Amino acid sequence: MxxxxxxxxxLVGVAAVIGFGAASPVHAAGELHLYNWGDxxxxxxxxxxxxxxxxxxxxxxxSTNEEMLAKIQxxxxxxxxxxxxxxxxxxxxxxxxxxxxxxxxxxGFENIDKAALRSKQDPKAEYxxxxxxxxxxxFYNKTLVPEIKSWKDFFAYAEKNPGKVTLLDDLRETxxxxxxxxxxxxxxxxxxxxxxxxxxxxxxxxxxxxxRYDVLPLVTSGDIAASHYxxxxxxxxxxNPKDLAFVVPEEGATMYQEDLCMLxxxxxxxxxxxFMEFMMRPDVSVLxxxxxxxxxxxxAAIPLLPDNLKNHPATNPPADVRAKLQIFEDLxxxxxxxxxxxxxxxxx
Numbered sequence: 001m002x003x004x005x006x007x008x009x010x011l012v013g014v015a016a017v018i019g020f021g022a023a024s025p026v027h028a029a030g031e032l033h034l035y036n037w038g039d040x041x042x043x044x045x046x047x048x049x050x051x052x053x054x055x056x057x058x059x060x061x062x063s064t065n066e067e068m069l070a071k072i073q074x075x076x077x078x079x080x081x082x083x084x085x086x087x088x089x090x091x092x093x094x095x096x097x098x099x100x101x102x103x104x105x106x107x108g109f110e111n112i113d114k115a116a117l118r119s120k121q122d123p124k125a126e127y128x129x130x131x132x133x134x135x136x137x138x139f140y141n142k143t144l145v146p147e148i149k150s151w152k153d154f155f156a157y158a159e160k161n162p163g164k165v166t167l168l169d170d171l172r173e174t175x176x177x178x179x180x181x182x183x184x185x186x187x188x189x190x191x192x193x194x195x196x197x198x199x200x201x202x203x204x205x206x207x208x209x210x211x212r213y214d215v216l217p218l219v220t221s222g223d224i225a226a227s228h229y230x231x232x233x234x235x236x237x238x239x240n241p242k243d244l245a246f247v248v249p250e251e252g253a254t255m256y257q258e259d260l261c262m263l264x265x266x267x268x269x270x271x272x273x274x275f276m277e278f279m280m281r282p283d284v285s286v287l288x289x290x291x292x293x294x295x296x297x298x299x300a301a302i303p304l305l306p307d308n309l310k311n312h313p314a315t316n317p318p319a320d321v322r323a324k325l326q327i328f329e330d331l332x333x334x335x336x337x338x339x340x341x342x343x344x345x346x347x348x
Contacts (some may be wrong), residue, residue: 033079079266085259097265098128098262099262103273109280129279137229138229164224180326182197187326194337280298285301
């Protein structure tokens with residue numbers, strides 16, 4: 001995801017020690033420090049919370065789960081809330097980096113789709129709150145490539161037009177394509193299957209312009225014809241449906257889900273919990289989802305969404321498409337198989 005400029009304000013707070021339970025926390029005031037993916041929260045949501053609860057909110061951003069984890073493990077303090085993907089949520093919980101919040105007892109949790117409780121470490125949402133989900137597919141410019149339906153189409157176009165497509169600079173997302181087209185799980189632990197995925201991506205590499213995240217303006221302008229990208233690109237498609245499109249490939253795709261988690265070192269725990277409760281409100285969820293153009297985990301908010309989001313096959317896929325979506329799991333020590341394969345892809 002596109003990384004925003006990090007705020008430079010000092011993140012200094014006074015620790016608040018509270019008990020988490022079924023009762024809603026009292027009116028909050030003070031500060032709240034967020035550490036999120038770039039462009040992954042509507043600024044209006046932050047402004048609304050800040051004004052409603054008289055809280056000064058600051059935001060830092062990151063580009064990958066690994067970047068966020070490395071910063072936290074290196075001793076970064078001052079952050080209250082982070083947005084790890086589900087598999088990273090599991091890793092961080094095992095590393096004892098997350099606060100147990102009992103968010104599942106707060107008002108509004110009844111709005112959360114129980115199918116979104118995907119964490120293996122936190123199946124009851126005692127720590128983190130499901131935030132949003134979406135697919136990772138293909139964003140393309142129809143003036144250059146009239147139609148793409150599959151990964152086969154994507155790479156066939158790349159072969160005929162070298163340097164006009166991009167892949168994400170993400171080891172699991174991009175190696176995941178190789179696994180998907182081979183009919184394998186993106187969570188495979190089989191060295192032979194991972195090697196085959198590596199070889200598939202290496203075969204495509206001469207035709208790939210770059211492994212990168214910042215592709216939205218490139219596809220929109222036509223500098224790049226098609227990109228492996230997140231469903232948030234649908235926002236661009238809705239603004240220019242004549243020239244732009246986003247598709248979930250026929251062979252299948254990955255999906256992501258981020259959870260909203262409080263760090264154990266959070267200096268503003270009361271405000272952090274209040275923000276988690278705030279995010280469960282349908283009006284807030286609609287405000288956020290409308291900008292992100294991804295899948296909502298808030299069942300009360302979905303009927304309130306604009307029709308172009310409720311009915312879009314990428315933001316609200318039909319059952320047969322959902323059946324072909326795969327989400328990453330924590331692979332533990334077996335992740336090294338992917339690390340090594342990705343290193344060879346990037347260096348060759």
